[in-house]
Amino acid sequence: MWLKYEERGVRMNPTILEAMKSCNVNREAILKTWKEIVEIESFTHNREGVNAVCDFVRQELEKLGMSTKVYEYDKAGPLLIGECGTGNPDECILLTGHMDTVFKDGFIQDNPFRVEDGKVFGPGVLDMKGGVNLIFYIIKLLKALDYKKPIKVIISGDEEHGHEHSNQGQLMTDESKGCKLAFNMETGIVGNSITVARKGRIACRVATRGKSAHAGANFSDGINAIQEMAHKILSIQALNEKYEEVTFSVGTIKGGTVANAVPDYAEIEIDVRYNDVDMKEDIVEDLRQIAETCKVEGTTGEVFIDGGFPPFSNKINQKAYEFVNGISVKNGFGETEPIHIGGSSDAAFITIAGVPCLCSMGVKGEWNHTNREYALVDSAIERIVLITDAILESENVKSFLD
Template identity: 40%
Template structure:
């Protein structure tokens, strides 16, 4: 087995330039949160790579979201298969590539989505190619790539697809952003996005203020109420991140709205979270105003199950045995699709992608050497699963 592993590692070493070339190619494709055509172009490029490895495919298309790519190599194995998963869209709006093209400086790669998470997907694809190069066929390998994760699947049913496709598999590796301190994510908070709107009564601020009902003033009270819902003991945090309202300073505003971000640990907490926000909405400070609360979208929490813990130990051993460092189990506040494979009963580890920092910002970077290291790590993990 060690000899086979070294041959697979050598495959990665022999294809480093090719990996970087593919990385650059897909980063250069527009994959912003609303760039359906560009995301589908990325999907087509990844499909071509997998097609060369004999994968069977299904592409699920959505009217207003990037496609979801499902590929599978090998079937009818006695051992449960493994999943490599991720998302092809980025959080960076269109046009950023022209301003910040893919570049490498001092061992770091820069560009929109270079870290989150096109580099991780490239690493996974070359782990598959390396495994195929040594004739690996102990388990089927399924690739699940979403096209709209950065907008929390607002325009698709990707969460249901993840859960359905993952059923019966033995392990899942999410190629999300890797951490420079070697943290491997075993738990994530869920995310809920909620809109609160207030309608008031417009009036001239100088001549007729007594007949106005300020939507902004009503909202000001409710922003404080929403923020005060935070429950640190239960790991639930509320954040009013956007406020909009009014048209001119000379008028009593008749409309205001806020967008609320909620992070929570337990999937079953969401109904109570919604009730608390609705209670805030139902409380009236300024008579004559009316409030509406709307759940927009979200991602469920990734639970740290016993299976997740056991898979982390596999990753940890593979990490240490191959000189990649000493990883530790990490729980974070950001959501990911790992939640859905865990809900499907599949042990899952997250943040297995290239290492770097500053994702979702103009300074986003990835450590180039980690592209090759993570491909090898995946190879080592899959081979180690066969020995436990």
């Protein structure tokens, strides 16, 4: 492994490399725990599965000397917090992520954990069990290097459905307050980019109600909820022309019972992405107006806001990005690129707390949420070294806030 990096011109921090050798932070160890965590299926709506991953992660953190606590929920997976180190709380470094996946139970039967041509496959191997797995080795190295300042780990259990049935977003904000710097171990991006901003997301539904009737014998007595919904879908999609850098996408539709009955109910799910937190109120009001303004006489409509994420802003991340980019160059990993992407993440709840946060710091790969999802094996070592060195060097920076 070391020769391969040397051949590529990579010149990683020799002190960290020696520590890696002395405490067995290597490819085999990383793949072992990676496999273990992936093989515990944790579909976001399977509370028991997410709890099982939480138990695994908690045990690993406690082996490393961290104290842990868990917040549990009736309709969502848990939130796990681990802490170690001493000293001033404003020196605390955050490592964050989530343990739930989008893959339903049984997906692993046809898509097992496996390594092929330098790529790792399996449900959630990239998004984001690979990133959670890195946390174990970053902490292990820091302890081997006698790093004593505070470290906090925050891992949510219902990120993939937007904390719809929990207060985990707010808890992440509360637990982050006062910390110095955060690394969100979300999906790393092939091409050496670091995410410094993300769009916010509003997850919502619009429902229409009419009156059912037999489509043959009593057609004129019915009031068609799907017909009304058709008007609303066109109006919602037209909102894409109203705002800059805001997107509205009607993603699912359902309604009616059988073809020979006039439908009395229809429902759509909408995904909204936006950049400015101040725009949310106007967006929701537009959706409410469309939902409640009906063109088919006798129908009614209503909008439901089911959850989502605030925007992850770059307003306080630039200094942290420049610092970590310098660490990347120093270690021979090359220049990084700061990017702003459309997908949301828990990083937003950290910057709301006023803590600089860099996202997409987990293993690199592609095709999240599909059966093609993969992560690059070598990127695990790269990210462990990069983040460990950044944490060590952060002691020389008083603040990452401008």
